[in-house]
Amino acid sequence: MRNTKRTTGAMAAIAVGALALTACGGGVSDAEPAPDGGASTDYVEATSGQVNLYTWSDYFPEDLVKKFTEDTGITLNVDYFDSNESLEAKLRASDGAGYDVVVPSDYMVQILKNDGLLLEFDATSLPNGGNIKPEFLDVYFDEGRKYSTPYLYGTTSFAYDTAVIDEDLTSWNDYFNPPASAGGVGTMNDQVEVVNSALRATGGDFCTTDGAQLQAAQDLLVDFKPSVGTINSDGIFERLANGEQAMAMIWNGAAHRAMLERDTITFVYPEEGIALWQDNFTIPSGAENVDQAKTFLNWMLDPENMAVAVNYQAYASGVAGTDELMSEELASSEAIVIPEGYDLALPVAPCTNDELTNYTKIFETFKG
Known part of the structure; x- marks a missing residue:
């Protein structure tokens, strides 16, 4: 176990990385203003009905599903996706309908809100909106948190x-x-993750349009495929x-969860760097159960509820009060605590979009 001083310094490194999320992020941005659909800021706490959550696979604890229903009287139904692009495709196909809460990563929040697929509701208007850490408010993908609340980051x-x-x-x-x-x-x-990692390995630039850099990343992936x-x-x-x-x-x-079950596993901090990401709760523009969705988002901004996800999923959160509730085991994990000096x-x-087209071609060649 690392000593307290080292752990504290490393957790500070994570916080610094989180602050950097206010300036940039991964994925696609066409820098178009969000459509003016009008903010829906009224909060009416729901006490019945249902909310349909669409989230990443194995990314919401079953204990919280049960606790939410016990605390609010609302049934929580959970469905899963495996990539931001799968989520995007589903919302585009349904024009933002079908789910009440979805969990896009930072860059995908920006894409979905710019294309009118997310409801504007103003997270700071929620009763627990004040629990959002200050450094997680004016994020590049949703300044002022008009369309999202923070979930986990890693x-x-x-x-x-x-x-x-x-x-x-x-x-x-x-x-x-x-x-x-x-x-x-x-x-x-x-x-995005795979091609960017290949670009790291070959010394290329993210979002590059340089043919030689793109070819080097593609060649590396093709050679890697066997x-x-x-x-x-x-x-x-x-x-x-x-x-x-x-x-x-x-x-x-x-990785942390795998290491708990097999202690010979190690998590690597590559010399070329790694991606820092943040996932968020949002409400699709076509959601049918908006009051229930807002009740869910507000409930998850309670640090005691968010801490259940933090300790089960093994990620940090942008909700104040969760760091203090993080388990000692998690706070000292080599997969969670960024090494001092890294x-x-x-x-x-x-x-x-044009730059991402190159990524798509490379990734499809790799998968094919």
Whole structure:
């Protein structure tokens, strides 16, 4: 276990990274103003009905599902997606209908609100809106929190089982050129994460339009493909924890949970850097149960409720009071606590649609 001074310093490093989210982020932005659909700021606490939540796979504790119903009288139904792009496609196909609360990452909040697919409601108008940490209010993707409330934030890297892989892996170049002992490597079904990581390994720039840089990333991924066991964002920590895979791209919270079940797994802080991301609760513009949705968002801004997600999912939160409720085990985890002196966990600048088209071509070539 790391000593208190080191842990505190590392947690401060996470906070600094979170502050950086106010300036930039990953994904797509066309820098278009949000449509003027009018803010829906009235808060009416619901005491019955239902709310339909659409979130990332294995990303909302069952204990909270039950507790929410017990506390509010509202039935919470949960459905799952495996990427921001899957969420985006679902909302575009339904014109923002079908769900009452969805959980996009930072850059996807910006895309969805700019395209009129999110309800404007002003998070600071919620009774628990004052619990949002100041550094999480004026974020680049939703300044003033008019369309979203913070959920969890963390990093993306890779982890491997030291009982299976003897080599010391320290870089994205190591990940994309794995030793034979790694077997079938796991990677995410996420073009932004995968292509950006390949660009890190080849020394390219994010969102580049330089043909040579794009070709180098594509060549690296094509050469990597025979070593890939799965391209799937679901079940990552389970495959590592049960020994099905010895190495995989993974979110730090999932890595922490895998390490609890298999203590020979290590989480890597690559020399080329890692992505810092933030997930958020939002209400689609076509939501049918708006009062229930706002009641849910307000309920999740209570630190005691959010802390259940923090400790189960193993990520930090933008809600004040949750750090103090974080378990000692989590606060000292090497996957959660950024090492002292490692300043390469940073948000990734958003790409334009045209720039992302290059990512799509590279990722489809890789998957094909």
